[in-house]
Amino acid sequence: MSLSSHVEELKKKHLSLSQRVEEAQRTPSFSDAELVELKKQKLRLKEEITRLSTV
Structure with a gap:
């Protein structure tokens, strides 16, 4: 996995957590x-x- 794709995956996880926090x-x-x-x-x-x- 390249660095840029790893960073993109982390950004997706961050967005998902943001949505979970808002919902919570x-x-x-x-x-x-x-x-x-x-x-x-x-x-x-x-x-x-x-x-x-x-x-």
């Missing part, structure tokens, strides 16, 4: 702890994308 925020029964974990995963992906894009 609209769902009153969604656990705050789960929401925090989703946001952490999203941030880790964003950091990885940034790191790989600057190489």
Whole structure:
């Protein structure tokens, strides 16, 4: 897998997590702890994308 295709896959995962976070925020029964974990995963992906894009 090339670097650019890897970055694209990470971007797709980031977008998917963004959508899940938005959905979770609209769902009153969604656990705050789960929401925090989703946001952490999203941030880790964003950091990885940034790191790989600057190489």
